[in-house]
Amino acid sequence: VSTQSTGDSRSTEMPLFADDVLRGCLPAWRDIPKMVKPKGKPSPEDLEKMKADKAIRNDFLSKLLAEHGFDDSQKKALEKELDKAAAAVAEEANVNPFLNPPSGTRDFYPGEKRVQNWLFGEFRKVAAMFGFEEYDAPVLESTALYERKAGEEITQQMYNFTDKENNEVTLRPEMTPSLARLVLQKQNANTGEIKELLPFKWFTVAQCWRFETCQRGRKREHYQWNMDIVGVKGIRAELELLCAVATLFRQLGVGSDIVGIKVNSRKLLSSILVRYGVPDKSFAPACVIIDKLDKIGEEEVKRQLLEIDVAEEAASGILKVLSPPEGECDTIEKFTARVGEYADPAAMDEMSELFALAESYGFKDYLQFDASVVRGLAYYTGIVFEAFDRRGILRAICGGGRYDGLMTTYNSPVEVPCVGFGFGDCVIMDLLEELNLVKAPARSVEYVVYARNNAMYLGATAITAGLRAAGKQVDLMLEATSKVKKAFEYADRIGAQRMVFVAEDEYNNGKVRIKDMFAKDQHGEAVQVDVPIDDLANVDAYFASPSEPAGAAPHTRAAADCLLGSVGGLQWRELDQSWVEAPQPMSAPKFSDGPAPAEEEEEFNMFGDEEVEEAPQKMSLAEKAAAAKAGKKKKKEAPPGKSTVVLDVKPACFDGETDEDSGVADLNEVE
Numbered sequence: 001v002s003t004q005s006t007g008d009s010r011s012t013e014m015p016l017f018a019d020d021v022l023r024g025c026l027p028a029w030r031d032i033p034k035m036v037k038p039k040g041k042p043s044p045e046d047l048e049k050m051k052a053d054k055a056i057r058n059d060f061l062s063k064l065l066a067e068h069g070f071d072d073s074q075k076k077a078l079e080k081e082l083d084k085a086a087a088a089v090a091e092e093a094n095v096n097p098f099l100n101p102p103s104g105t106r107d108f109y110p111g112e113k114r115v116q117n118w119l120f121g122e123f124r125k126v127a128a129m130f131g132f133e134e135y136d137a138p139v140l141e142s143t144a145l146y147e148r149k150a151g152e153e154i155t156q157q158m159y160n161f162t163d164k165e166n167n168e169v170t171l172r173p174e175m176t177p178s179l180a181r182l183v184l185q186k187q188n189a190n191t192g193e194i195k196e197l198l199p200f201k202w203f204t205v206a207q208c209w210r211f212e213t214c215q216r217g218r219k220r221e222h223y224q225w226n227m228d229i230v231g232v233k234g235i236r237a238e239l240e241l242l243c244a245v246a247t248l249f250r251q252l253g254v255g256s257d258i259v260g261i262k263v264n265s266r267k268l269l270s271s272i273l274v275r276y277g278v279p280d281k282s283f284a285p286a287c288v289i290i291d292k293l294d295k296i297g298e299e300e301v302k303r304q305l306l307e308i309d310v311a312e313e314a315a316s317g318i319l320k321v322l323s324p325p326e327g328e329c330d331t332i333e334k335f336t337a338r339v340g341e342y343a344d345p346a347a348m349d350e351m352s353e354l355f356a357l358a359e360s361y362g363f364k365d366y367l368q369f370d371a372s373v374v375r376g377l378a379y380y381t382g383i384v385f386e387a388f389d390r391r392g393i394l395r396a397i398c399g400g401g402r403y404d405g406l407m408t409t410y411n412s413p414v415e416v417p418c419v420g421f422g423f424g425d426c427v428i429m430d431l432l433e434e435l436n437l438v439k440a441p442a443r444s445v446e447y448v449v450y451a452r453n454n455a456m457y458l459g460a461t462a463i464t465a466g467l468r469a470a471g472k473q474v475d476l477m478l479e480a481t482s483k484v485k486k487a488f489e490y491a492d493r494i495g496a497q498r499m500v501f502v503a504e505d506e507y508n509n510g511k512v513r514i515k516d517m518f519a520k521d522q523h524g525e526a527v528q529v530d531v532p533i534d535d536l537a538n539v540d541a542y543f544a545s546p547s548e549p550a551g552a553a554p555h556t557r558a559a560a561d562c563l564l565g566s567v568g569g570l571q572w573r574e575l576d577q578s579w580v581e582a583p584q585p586m587s588a589p590k591f592s593d594g595p596a597p598a599e600e601e602e603e604f605n606m607f608g609d610e611e612v613e614e615a616p617q618k619m620s621l622a623e624k625a626a627a628a629k630a631g632k633k634k635k636k637e638a639p640p641g642k643s644t645v646v647l648d649v650k651p652a653c654f655d656g657e658t659d660e661d662s663g664v665a666d667l668n669e670v671e
Helices: 019-030 044-067 072-095 110-129 176-184 236-252 266-275 280-290 293-307 312-322 332-342 345-361 425-434 454-469 484-493 504-508 533-542 557-563 621-634
Strands: 140-142 159-162 168-171 200-209 221-230 259-265 367-369 383-389 398-402 418-424 445-451 474-476 496-502 511-520 526-532
Touching: 019 044, 019 072, 044 072, 110 200, 110 221, 110 236, 110 425, 176 200, 176 221, 176 418, 221 236, 221 425, 236 259, 236 345, 236 383, 236 398, 236 418, 259 266, 259 345, 266 280, 266 312, 266 332, 266 345, 280 293, 293 312, 312 332, 332 345, 345 367, 345 383, 383 418, 418 425, 445 454, 445 484, 454 474, 454 496, 454 504, 454 533, 484 496, 496 504, 504 511, 511 533, 526 533
Parallel strands: 259 367, 445 474, 445 496
Antiparallel strands: 140 168, 159 168, 200 221, 221 418, 259 383, 383 398, 398 418, 496 511, 511 526
């Protein structure tokens, strides 16, 4: 962010935001209504729309400025910068119209998908902690499932169409009606009895679609975590769901000082509307209108209430009762004082009990009573709640409530007690990013298998199959190369834990060299071990615990068990490898159609560095023989329990050395 330069009249105005920041805001800005004046004199409808569009536009600009430390005086400048950046991006898109997804939708590159999977994993973790089961339903549903007559926004925001069989269908805008349909399938159509064990405690993470104005925290395509309890009357079901929401916030590191959960009851609202003479037919539409209080203000709410036959005096009285004195947080006690004798005693007792139980459960600090919280869906019948940003920056994070009457709208002969919530992915991700609380894992894989040349690629595939049969995550490099540095760069880029080198010397001896990319030995050197190819199922046992040297072969299962867990908590286990034939020690494969293509060779450097060391002095045959004899004396006894004994006097190459100049004696030369 830069500031306006000061000085003489020749100074120029610097941009408020850096280019990358502006481009990051453009997906939301593109979906903000454009201020286009109609030709001629605008109609009252046009004026109303222009007023609403301007409010949306100003709200977006004000919030963006506040987030970056500016006041509203910079609104015009920011608007110009956004329009200019949007025009530049649009010009780029004209070059290739296939680059951008449809408005209000998102692409997820692998890194972004890891973040999404992490968040969804947190959803699922909390649901499992509370004993819920996961379910799903088609993203395409019957339009009639959502066509209710209370004037809800959702009924005007559907992606609905007539399919090729003339069925009226829609992409689901929410999940609750789909859940209702699934529950009804378990119900006796005549008696309403549900024979399966209740309650149902179900959850899902579902993709939903709404054709609405896009802005920060609101997309046309989004994912929603839903948790619902079916078959429980009373507030204990609400208590459990509220605790689940608070638990997720705690799991994510978001404290009650940052977010809260506003709680109210439709029963309390009903008692207020009855007090002011609102007719029964207007109750559901009135709830939908009152839910917009924070968005459109008291004057507009009052105007819309008058349109559904609520008296002006009643509308004013309702708004006065719902709102606490300015600057004060509402409480049950304050609300009772405002409403007086008209408050529903049972609903008040229920609300008081809910807060008392929440205190015992340990999450009352997240709860806040708020009589103005109504929720915009007409089917709610009891407790309703909404998680919010206490800083006042972001829109509602999640919402839910009790909907005992919904099943009867789908021809259930009896009411079925239900309560649930929907928790979208957009707002919570905005919040976590602002607070630097995104903890998604980086890209990683356990093993990368690297073939030294094309001739060894066949062996590399067999070794890869053996490791995967052992339950390991393995990335086989698809291009053989003699450039070890290139292999290391690839392993680093994908976060590999271990590197497997498939080269002639080790392979012809029935082994493969594996280097740990992170572990060091007592000398601070990278740990690398030659592992028998026919024992890849126990590969972890060859990477030593602090009390044993690297490369020690496991003698017994108990010995192997004590070596485990040095990398990622991996554990030894019996494996069914009957489907893959263990590779046998053999010479490097030959191709019948001629020799492998020649490659530019470079010195084989296991550690991938480029340092050049002085070559050791050449030894005479006599000196080589003496060195070989000394090596035999130092050779340890072969471990018991092996069917073969391999005499291998060649140590691992040091950095910058080759077999030829490392001072290792060849037994054939000695003889």
